[in-house]
Amino acid sequence: MTAGGAPAAARGRHRLPRGQRSVSKMAAGPPAPTAAEAYRPNRFVSLPAELDPDTHDASPEKRRAQAERLAIRARLKRQYQLQLNNPNPPAVIEDPALIRWAYARTQNVYPTFRPTPKTSFLGVVFAIGPLLFWAAAFKIDRDRKEKLIREGKYQRPFSLF
């Protein structure tokens, strides 16, 4: 007699676990996936806001985080608007975020690069591998054609293009 709600998959299949109404589920099956889990967002598609449990939670921590983000955003907007509505505006209003982004992608890569097993492997596969592969492929193809021509078996293709 199973006292707790522990279902015995082999033995108690006819006896339903406590609280279960019908046999539509397996005896020890996992709960049905939530809508968010059934959607399975990935790198290409993000979760809709309606399914995201984060939108429906109004905890004070979240409120405080939103308030802090709003404060930062408001401060930045104020700086920008002051420069924009300046009677003597500068010629170009530089965006430090843009400058940082461009710098990070171009000039900050080499100083922060470090040869690790992963980067070395990727470098070999994507940088050195294709060079060697195509060099070998062309060489072998040319040698084969040369051999055929010398033996007289090569039929020259006639094409106007």
Add this chain to the structure above:
Amino acid sequence: SELSKDLMPGPYPRTPEERAAAAKKYNMRVEDYEPYPDDGFGYGDYPKLPDKSFHERDPWYQWDQPDVRHNWGEPMHWDFDMYIRNRVDTSPTPVPWHTMRKHFLIFLSTMLIMFGLGEIYPSYRPVGPKQYPFNDLYLERGGDPNKEPPVVTHYEI
């Protein structure tokens, strides 16, 4: 450019103070700031923002740059130029992505298999060799007009 060295991206932050300074530099909260993992790939201390394209951003908010939906000073995603509204779109789809992929692959593989089978086992109405009139085009093929052309019959009774 004219920005000072401590406002520019730098190496990966190791201590909590460096993390706080980096978060302040990038105009982010310290809790939100998450650098790319230190794998030596060259990211440095640049923040790892969520991989969402600019299609998903509010179209009705008054952005400073409305065409890219970006505010002045807001940290830009590493792949900013990929996620603009002319390019990659990661907005949620009505049908889950894995369902779409499954349906597409079923369709594609069915079509390819059927085309392949059609190549291996072609099927068409029965045909015979082409029959030409005028005794198999005797004169057009350079036959002598003074001689009697050979009689060609294409049928059997």
